[in-house]
Amino acid sequence: MKINSLGLPVEETEILVTELNILLSNFQVYYQNLRGLHWNIRGKRFFDLHLKFEELYNDSQLKIDLIAERVLTLGGVPLHTFEDYIKMNKLAVGKNIHNDEEAIGLIVSSLSQLLKIERIILNQAADINDEGTNSMMSDFIKEQEKTVWMMKAWLEEEI
Template structure:
């Protein structure tokens, strides 16, 4: 078995890195959606949602960096072009959202998509005995489950 610099099987690490690159794409598209919600929100909830969406996009951009650095740690190259992101992201661009309902629903659906994708990658990372990726994803899952609960409470009509 051939191992990488951190002692993990190269083939298994390549699979984890490939999945993390897809997750990176989802995060990047969602980050831009969240920036759009922050910039374009209108209505009576402007002040509170404008601030909340800024909190979310600041957290997302930190996670983008952490995911890219994890890919590098595994010995691979993170994708860094939006043309690549748009091809593999599970989250689609959300253009033209400005109402509280549209922005909240977009945020809720985006976090749900990330949650599902991260759970899938968690299984791949666990099988690869990649505790670093497992830990990273577990932390994201835990915090995003709470965000989904809160967004669901704020937007009952967003429940699917």
């Protein structure tokens, strides 16, 4: 088995890079969805949601950078074109969403899909003792689970 300079198996690390690029692509779509929600939200909850969506897209932008840097750290090349993002995307694309409940629903469904991708990466990283990727996924998952819970509470829905 060939080991890279980080002490990780080369073949499994390449597979992990592919999964991280899938996550990166989906985060880019999530980020753009959040921008659209921020710009287009209307109604009596405008002020609260406008700020919340800005908070979420700023956080997503930071996570996008962390994912891309992890891909580079593992010896890969982060995807960086809209063509690649769309090809790898698994999220619903929100277009012209003005309604508060529809907007929050899109966020919940997007985060649920991101969590699925992150859990795949978490398991793959654990299998090869990639603590750097594992730690990042654990942090993402913990934060996003809390956001899903809060959004579901706002929607008055059960987890």
